[in-house]
Amino acid sequence: MNPYLAGLMLGVVLLAAFYITGRGLGASGAMKSVVVSSVAAVSRDYAESSHYYSKYIADGKNPMKSWLVFEMLGVLVGGFISGAISGRLKFKIEKSPKITNRKRIILAVIGGILFGFGSQLGRGCTSGAALSGMAVLSLAGYVTLMAIFGTGFAMAYFFRKNWI
Amino acid sequence: MGPLIPLNDISEEINLLVAFLIGIGFGFSLEQAGFSSSRKLAGMFYGYDTTVLKVFFTAAITAMIGLTLFNELGMIDMSIVYVNDYFVRSAIIGGIIMGAGFIIGGFCPGTSACAAAIGKIDAMYFLLGSLIGIFIFGQTFPIWEELYMADHMGPVKISDTLGVKDGVMVLIVIIVATLMFWLGEKAEKRFKREDITKEI
Numbered sequence: 001m002n003p004y005l006a007g008l009m010l011g012v013v014l015l016a017a018f019y020i021t022g023r024g025l026g027a028s029g030a031m032k033s034v035v036v037s038s039v040a041a042v043s044r045d046y047a048e049s050s051h052y053y054s055k056y057i058a059d060g061k062n063p064m065k066s067w068l069v070f071e072m073l074g075v076l077v078g079g080f081i082s083g084a085i086s087g088r089l090k091f092k093i094e095k096s097p098k099i100t101n102r103k104r105i106i107l108a109v110i111g112g113i114l115f116g117f118g119s120q121l122g123r124g125c126t127s128g129a130a131l132s133g134m135a136v137l138s139l140a141g142y143v144t145l146m147a148i149f150g151t152g153f154a155m156a157y158f159f160r161k162n163w164i
Numbered sequence: 165m166g167p168l169i170p171l172n173d174i175s176e177e178i179n180l181l182v183a184f185l186i187g188i189g190f191g192f193s194l195e196q197a198g199f200s201s202s203r204k205l206a207g208m209f210y211g212y213d214t215t216v217l218k219v220f221f222t223a224a225i226t227a228m229i230g231l232t233l234f235n236e237l238g239m240i241d242m243s244i245v246y247v248n249d250y251f252v253r254s255a256i257i258g259g260i261i262m263g264a265g266f267i268i269g270g271f272c273p274g275t276s277a278c279a280a281a282i283g284k285i286d287a288m289y290f291l292l293g294s295l296i297g298i299f300i301f302g303q304t305f306p307i308w309e310e311l312y313m314a315d316h317m318g319p320v321k322i323s324d325t326l327g328v329k330d331g332v333m334v335l336i337v338i339i340v341a342t343l344m345f346w347l348g349e350k351a352e353k354r355f356k357r358e359d360i361t362k363e364i
Contacts, residue, residue, distance in 0.1 A: 003218035004345075006197035010219060011226020013189040018231060019239075020182055022167030023246045025190055027274035028294070035298045052305035070180040074187020075274065076281040081188070082195035083282030091283040094202050094270075094364075108202075108286045111269015112276070112293020113300065115262050119273060120301040121312060122258020124248065126272040129255075131220065133248040135227035137333055139320040140250035147259020149208075152267045156209035159267050163206040164357060 014135055021067065024132020028119035030072035032056070033063040098161050107162060122147075166240040191278050193223075200279035202270030202286060204364045209267055211355030213364070214348030221341040228334050252315035269293065 001009075017025050036056045040047040040063075047053040056063045063069075083089045095104035119125040122144055124133070130148060133141015165171060169179055197219040198204045207213025234240040266272055271279060271290045279287030301308070323333035 001196040003197060003215045004222050006193060007219040007222025008226050010193035010223035013193055014223055014227040015230035017186050018245055019166040020168045022170045022244050031273060031294050032298050035295055035302060052302045067183045070183035071187035072277060074184040075191030075277050078188035078191025079195040079278035079281035082192045088282050091285060093285045104286055105289050108269050108289040109293040111265045112290040113297035115265030115269060115272060116294035116297025117301045118258045118261030118265055120298055121254050122262060127274045129248060131224060134224040136245060136247045137321045137323050137330060138248040139322045139325055140248040140255050142322050143255045144259040147256050148263040148266060151260045151263025152209050155264060155267045163203055164210050
């Protein structure tokens, strides 16, 4: 799809999220719920004693029964429907021909670890902090956006073989 | 009057159903934008594909203009719309770590979920990595707690920082975005990589 048109569609979805819920979209928050629930499932006492996990499970709250978790389930369904319509459903490892599948997978895990960690420190990822923040003119949103993309550009040269 | 859910007594079931439906729209838009491809996303950093810039800013501007109009028409109470809390150091350092994750892993959390949904195996591993990264943060939180809570500025708006009205700020963002779209289109010609773009 034309990128400006896809952006318009995404913008309408984002606007709907603000109009209905008063908050924008998010992604890493749902993943945090998965982590918190897993930790609490292994040891509820431990999770309750942690400064970090405890606030998400206080008063018997179930972190999986949250807005962002259901939104992310929707993302999986919506992505699948779009892929089906456009004929893009296929098991595939995407990478530059210059690197092996093994290297691509290792780098994907490392990149994921960094992004997951950074999203917790930065209170949200590209969706919740940057995109949604920008729409409400949040300074934090613009700062996070510049930090993410600025670092991407600064490091691009060193990782060029993975992509081009 | 919006936002609908905070202002009305809506059951949890309806709330979560709405979340699921909004998510479908979110995932569908991301996938249609081409964000299920890591090489397309990475193209932003090498100039051969600047879709990320175009989609991201078009979406932000659309929502921004919509919210401004809704506010003018009295359709939304902006005082209860969430504006992200600004903690200077953690926002910058968190962003830098995320940027490194982006160029190394090729996705961000939302796009990796969308790509995993259409069968991208690298995206599934990125997702797994994200969960590990969040777990590491949770386990080592006492080390970061001070940094995490440092320099709390509250829900600051960029318009307040620059001392302009919200409407003027929206206009500034639109002008800057238009300039960047123009640069993006130029970059795609200059750094053209047909061998990659025909595949993604």
